[in-house]
Amino acid sequence: MTDIFVKGGAIPPRRRRAQLNWLLTVLPAFPLVLLVLRLWYLSQQDLPTMLLLVQYISPLGMISALFITLIWTVPAAILVLRALGGVLLVSAPDDAGRSLLAVTALRMPDWVVLLATMMAAFTWQLRLLPALGMLIVSILGVTGTLRFRTERWLMLWITVGVPVLTGAIVLIFVWPGIVAALRTGEITTALLLGVPPLLGPLLTGPVPAWSARLVTHWPAVAAALVAPLAVGVIFLSAPVLPDSAVEVGPAGGPLEVMRGQLIAVDDTSTTVLQSDGDVLFIPNDQVRSKTLCPRPVEPPDTVVAIRGWQASESALSWIAPTHRDNSVDPRCLGRPLNPS
Template sequence: MSDVFAKGGSVIPRRRRAQLNWLLTVLPAFPLVLLVLRLWYLSRQDLPTMLLLVQYISPLGMISALFITLIWTVPAVILVLRLLGGILLVSTPDDAGRSLLAVTALRMPDWVVLLAAMLAGFTWQLRLLPTLAMLVVAILGLTAAQRFRGERWLMRWITLGVPILVGAIVLIFVWPGLTEALRGGETSTALLLGVPPLLGPLLTGPVPPWSARLVTHWPAVGAALVAPLVIGVVFLRAPVLPDSAVEFGPEEGPLDVVRGQLISVDDTSTTVLRSGGQVTFLPNDQVRSKTLCPEPVRPPESAVEVRGWPLSDSALSWIAPTRRVTEVDPRCLGRPLKPR
C-alpha cells in the first residue's frame, strides 16, 4: 500500500502498464469489429443474410479490402503520435515520463518513422504531401532538440533552417496549384497546399510548459475519438464482394439479367446479393453468362493539378497498373448481351 500512496512511487509505471495492456487488448479487436460491422451493413441488418455472408465470404478477402482501404491511416497515426509526443518531451522533459504519449514517442524507433513517411509519400494524395513535409521537418527538429542540445549551430540549422528551406521548396512546387485552387474556389485545397509549409518552423521547438499537455494530449485524445468513426465510415463503403451481372433464362426463352454482388457458385445454384439486400439463388442450368462489372468512376475530389499531377491522385495510383474500361458491358446495365 505504501507504493500506491508514496509520492514518486511505483503507481505511475503501474498505471502506464495498465493503460498499455488495455490498449494492446483493444487494438486487435478493432479490425474484427470493423469486419463484423461491414457484413452487418452489407446484409442490410438482416441476420440470416449476414450468416450466409459469413459462411461464404473469405476472411482473407475482407482483410485485404480493409488493408487497401485504410493503409493511409497507418503513417498518419505514427507521425502524429511522434510529433505530439516530441513536443511534450522538449517542452516538459522532467514531467514527460508521466505521459503515455511522451513515452510512446520516446520509444518509437527512427526507422519506424522513416518507413511511415515513405508509406505516406506513396499512399497520400498530392494535396496532403505539404502536410507530410511539415510533419517530417517538425519531427526532425524535435528529435534534434532532444539529442543535440549542446550543438547550437546544428540546432538552429535543423530547427529553423531546414523547415524554412523545405517550406520554400514546397511552396514553389505547389504554387501553380495554389493559385488555380484559389481561382476555382477550392478553399480547402488551397489551405492544404499553402498553410503546412508555413507551420513547419513553428512546430520544431518547445511550447510553454503550462500549455504543453493542453496542446498535445487534447489533440491526441480528440484524434483517438474521431479516428475510429472516420475509419469505420470509410471501410463500410469499401467493396468486399465482386460486383457482377448474371444473365439467366431458359434455352429458348427470354433472358434476364440480375445485377448484384456474387456470393458463391456451387453445384446447383449461383448466389447473388442484390443492391437492396435480397439474396437470389439462380439455378446453374439457367445461367447463360456472367461478367464482372467495374466500379463506378467517382468524380475527383479536386479538379486542380500541380505541374500535371492531379491533386486527388497518389504516387501509388500512378505507379501501379490500372485497368481502363473503355466500353460498358450491356449486362452491367441490366440488358442481355444478345437479346432474343
C-alpha cells in the same frame, strides 16, 4: 542512440502495464469489429443474410479490402504521435514522464518513423504531402533538440534552416495548385497546400510549458476519439464483393439479367446479393453467362492539378498499373448480351 531522460518521473510500472494491456486488447479487436459491421451493413441489418455472408465471404478478402482502404491511416497515426509526443518532451520535460503520449514518442524507433514516412509518401494524396513535410521537419526538429543540445550550429540548422528551406521548396512546387484552388473556390485544398509549409518552422522546438499539454495531449486524445468513427465510416463503403451481372433463362427462351454482388458459386446454384438486400439462388442450369461489372468512377474530390498531377491522386496510383476498359458490357446495364 543517446539515452534521453525526462524529469518528473516515469509512468508507474503497474499503471503503464494496465494501459498497455488495454491498448493491446483494443487494437486487435477494432479490425474485427469493423469487419463485422461491414457485413451487418452489407446485409442491410438482416441476420440470416449476414450469417450467409459470413459463411461464404473469405476473411482474407475482407482483410485485403480493409488494408487497401485504410492503409493511409497507419503512417498518419505514427507520425502524428511522434510529432506531438516530441513537442511535449521538449516543452514540458517535468511532466513528460507522466504522459503516455510522450513515452510512446520517446520509445518509438527511428526505423518505424522512416517506414511510416515512405508509406505516407506513396499512399497520401498529393494535396496532403505538404502536411507530411510539416510532420517530418517537426520530428527532425524535436529529435535534434533532444539529442544535440550542445551542438549550437547543428541545432540552428535542424530547427530553423531545414524547416525554412523545406517550406520554401514545397511552396514553390505547390504554388500553381494554390492559385488554381483559389480561382475555383476550393479553399480547403488551398489551405492544405499552403498552410503546412508555413507551420513547419514553428513546430520544431518547444512551446510554452503552460500550454504544452493543451497543444499536444488534448489534440491527440481528440484524434483518438474521432479516428475510429471516421475509419468506420470510410470502411463501411468499401466493396468486399464483386459486382456482377448474370444472364438467366431457359435454353432457347427469353433471357433476363440479374444485377448484384456475387456471393458464391457451387455445384447447384449461383448466389447473388441484390442492391435491396435480397439474396437470389439461381440454378446453374439456368445461368447462361456471367460477367464482372466495374464500379462506377467517382468524380475526384478536387479538380486542381499541380504541375500536371491531380491533387486528389497519390503516387501509388500513378505508379501502379490501372485497368481501364472504356467499353461497357450491356449486361452491366441490365440488357442481354445478344438480344434476340
